[in-house]
Amino acid sequence: MTTPTLFWIAPGAALVSLAFAYLFFRQLQTKSEGTERMREIAGYVSEGARAYLKQQYKIVAFAFIILTALFAFLAYQLHAQNPWTPVIFVSGGLFSGLAGYFGMKTATAAASRTAQAASESLNNGLRIAFRSGAVMGLSVVGLGLLAISIWFVILVQLHSPSGKPNMPFITTALLAFGMGASLQALFARVGGGIYTKAADVGADLVGKVEAGIPEDDPRNPATIADNVGDFVGDVAGMGADLYESYCGSILATAALGAAAFAYDPSLQIQAAVAPMVVAGIGIVLSVIGIYLVQAKKDASQKSLLHALDRGVNFAAIGIAVLSIPVIFGLGLPNGWGIWTAIVIGLIAGIAIGKATEYYTSSDYGPTLSISENAETGPATVIIAGLGTGMISTYIAVFAVCISIIFSYSAASGFDLANMAGGLYGIGFAAVGMLSTLGVTLATDAYGPIADNAGGNAEMSGLPSEVRQRTDALDSLGNTTAAIGKGFAIGSAALTAMALMASYVFADPNIDSYKNANELLLNYINTHELHLLNPRILIGLFIGSLMAFLFCGLTMNAVGRTAKDMVEEVRRQFAKDDKILKGESTPDYASCVSISTQGAQREMLTPALIAIAAPVCIGLLFGPAGVIGLLVGGLATGFVLAVFMANSGGSWDNAKKFIEEGNHGGKGSAAHKAAVIGDTVGDPFKDTSGPSLNILIKLMTMVSIVTAGLTLSYSLF
């Protein structure tokens, strides 16, 4: 049996995506890098980023080798594992690493060129920064969808006894790709997050607070590390994060489709490829959307925002329209139900993004109130930021709950007992939310490029109007990044839910069922997946604990590494007093190395815990414990992630609002208080908060991949 014709949209679009990514990269290289000094600064940053990535990939490779050996043992020795798992797992990590590498290479090359372009006009600056961000966006979706398509074709060719592809086997095998992506993402997010925030916090504490020198001052030894950090955390980390969400949503939905339509083999394959095709359409629309981001030569900031919005909105509306022929072309029953799920996902993503903007932008009440609290000192800033962040979670939670109930209801044909159909709908809501990732990630990744361009301009002594322009670009980037984070968090919740259902279908006894709902019900009864089962309750508690524990570990990791950074900067200032006078160059490399080593050292424990927890709980309490763990981690982790992201964003913008001259402006007591709030918010919004999304999905992926093991052996 061959794959459906429409399927070929997926690999085709993926190739288009990579072609445009390459084109944008080549176009970038033709632009001027600016003055000698600008090239020099950019060289430091790109050297630091390259060194970090190399170091990071070494450690990740080590982790992958150990896990692959373990999976190989499980697969070929104990036969408690799908035989494809080890190799597909590795490829998931590899492609994610490639996307990260391309994104970083482009971003580091773009900083000085953006600064140079911004010295011409705001629009030129936007163009370079955004097209460079688009390389990351298109590499992520292109490499992700290409790899998934290739594996799908291979598996269908090899596993179609008597012409009928064994879809449950194929889609479950593919989930290992998601696990590879998740593991890579965890290292990239946690490591990158620790790197960037340790550098940022360290640079601020000694530079801004103690020495009283401005941000990005070349006299500050931690400045280069801080700039490298923007790329390491906000480009590579964010990219790996969304690569993982993107692949995870497609793979989980494919697995659910294969299960939900098990009663009809011809529908089954259509249902499995449907998310891939929708993702393919989304890529083509994203490319067009990227071209729509154009502004007039002397555009205002408002019209720049409109330009970005135009690209994103075009892609979103396009998906809502073009998914109709896809769904009906594939002949899926209840097509309108599935379409509704896609549209609900899109709307929920935008709603979460807008809510994030409301709660974190200084244009609105909540952040203004936090900046007002700066007048009574740091304690009240912190209390107000924590309080407001906690309250702000309700919109994201409501958006996700509404998505769940409506996408489930619509896709199940309004029959809540049709679990397989309903869960397929939840998966599609996630696919819908992420289908336009090519362009939304571009708007995310462009922010740190603009930020770095500003750093480059500052350190190279370019005229202050250039810095003003890059600041305008950066501030725009903050708004779009907030919306991007909304998509990342919302899609994580929905994807995790779809993955959890895939966990059940990873049960090796699946073949004996024709009807997915019958299988689910039987699984629920056999393993007592109800809320009065003590194993479930324990799982839920441990899951909730995992979210807090993980945040605590990463917060402390940032704290410790920042402390090392503070001590190193103090040491350099004390050793050579010419540094602060600007007469001798500080040792940037030693700060870069502190962040690199800190990140490497500190990311292992959280990663190990995330991998070990589902296996340990599975061995102790079986599938009931595992499902409890995953649901507990999801329910707590999701709200905790939104809280931390919003508190952090809000503190950041409250500080910026004061720096604009309000409540006494720069240097006032209120400003000092707000800087403290911002510093606390740094690990909140860029390390711990965003890592939670990955934690949740990595735990789910690990559970799926080790399902065979924990089903066979469990203590209670």
Added chain:
Amino acid sequence: MTTPTLFWIAPGAALVSLAFAYLFFRQLQTKSEGTERMREIAGYVSEGARAYLKQQYKIVAFAFIILTALFAFLAYQLHAQNPWTPVIFVSGGLFSGLAGYFGMKTATAAASRTAQAASESLNNGLRIAFRSGAVMGLSVVGLGLLAISIWFVILVQLHSPSGKPNMPFITTALLAFGMGASLQALFARVGGGIYTKAADVGADLVGKVEAGIPEDDPRNPATIADNVGDFVGDVAGMGADLYESYCGSILATAALGAAAFAYDPSLQIQAAVAPMVVAGIGIVLSVIGIYLVQAKKDASQKSLLHALDRGVNFAAIGIAVLSIPVIFGLGLPNGWGIWTAIVIGLIAGIAIGKATEYYTSSDYGPTLSISENAETGPATVIIAGLGTGMISTYIAVFAVCISIIFSYSAASGFDLANMAGGLYGIGFAAVGMLSTLGVTLATDAYGPIADNAGGNAEMSGLPSEVRQRTDALDSLGNTTAAIGKGFAIGSAALTAMALMASYVFADPNIDSYKNANELLLNYINTHELHLLNPRILIGLFIGSLMAFLFCGLTMNAVGRTAKDMVEEVRRQFAKDDKILKGESTPDYASCVSISTQGAQREMLTPALIAIAAPVCIGLLFGPAGVIGLLVGGLATGFVLAVFMANSGGSWDNAKKFIEEGNHGGKGSAAHKAAVIGDTVGDPFKDTSGPSLNILIKLMTMVSIVTAGLTLSYSLF
């Protein structure tokens, strides 16, 4: 049919408890109140406390009237409610209010007397403070158990058709008592928490930080409000909280016992009274324990701690021994299983307490590391405190999980499918943990009395050695209070779980079953209480949200009221510059009134949300949504509560450690940073964190009481 003979231990012990409470109160009144100035200061504080309590009870009465009317309508008009609910509900709140009133009256009378006694010797101070704290402890357990016993007797008399008491009806009706207690506790904890922390934060921010005057300085207009706050929050609030936990654990276990042994009516009544009898034994042991708290005349602090430990340990060991004859005397089958559950509860409570001590005391690494972080400023103190607090949650979670699995296993006869028996065991673990509350609460309530005695000594200008002694008593109180909080949090988790099971038994169709496990299974299947049901998932998300939302609201409430306080104190200092010179008396009353009004204004929204959420979710998503909500609230709220309590405690002690002369001591930059940490920690540990326990149980109680309504009408 008459109640079992052993039952009479419960009301008997309750009366003993009240008699000793009265005795201690009378003994206190014979002691000297000290100088004229001491009486004056004590007068201000007790007047403020009285005014607050009066105001608080007015609002609470209003809330009770509305809810009682609503329940009466549900019960007598719609017949969707047990007819006893309205009146039993009111009595639950009333008795809690009485206990709070007795505790407050004694505590306010004790402060100046403790200061006077401390001017004689440390041991005399301890004696007065501790005996006064014991009045609160004994009033709480005495009034709680007495009311429960009386209602039990009445209901058994009235609802025993053909001589056989209708136990499910009786025990479910009794749960309304728990709801009254929960509602009263929520107001007391939230209102008291806002009061005390707004006053504390406000007093510190202007007094200590801006004006540079010491703690408890009579020149600070907010000083009296701060002292009143200790009583309002830490005595009345804590007392109502534990009253609610205590009654809740007994009532939930009684309901589960009635259900688990439904197959044998004579066992059923024994199983229902068993938790009451164990609680009665615990009261008698507590009274003896209180008498064991004695130290030599010139005792060191260490020997004082031993004295307190002696009382608590005696009661704990006593329960482990004496519960054996009770359980076997009542003829319960699987007696050793139930006994194991009791002992596990006791051990888990102590383990959580010790872990709390480890993570919050400056004798150990975590808090020392936070104080070290003060050297790099407030931001790193906050990050370290948050990180450490988050990590610290694992011990409490493990302790609760171990309690769950072992108490469930043991009490179910190692048959995990025997849900009713297992859940009865979880309930008994909570009863075991709280059985010695009479003495543990005394060690809790004595802390704020000692603290206030210190304030009284400071303001009355007593010699500094008196202040040193009261400080020693206070610091001892901090350690015991940490252990007390461990009991409160741990028991809340177990009680909530037992209550959730009672929710199922509140199903009016219960009569048609003889076997509790059959009923539970049928309920689970009918309402699809499994983790792939979208209603359950939505409930879990909303439950998790509730915990964060509630904390956010209470944090912001403290922030807002503290801000009003800061402005009032600044206004007074600006208006009359003689205040700071000590030449004119500040207007204490206006600060007292700001805290009172702030607490009243701010506690309504969180309370309303806590009551409305289970009803709304029930009406939308039926029992599956409600159970999801409760479990989600529990799993997230429990970990969040431990995190907030431990972070707050740790910051407090890190500050005290620096004040002892470390890292530069008082007035150093590190000290200022630590004060900011402590200020952020104030609402963490004394407002938001502890209120979460009550939120969880109040939501469960509301669900139980409105179960009839939400079973009949639900949208999805």
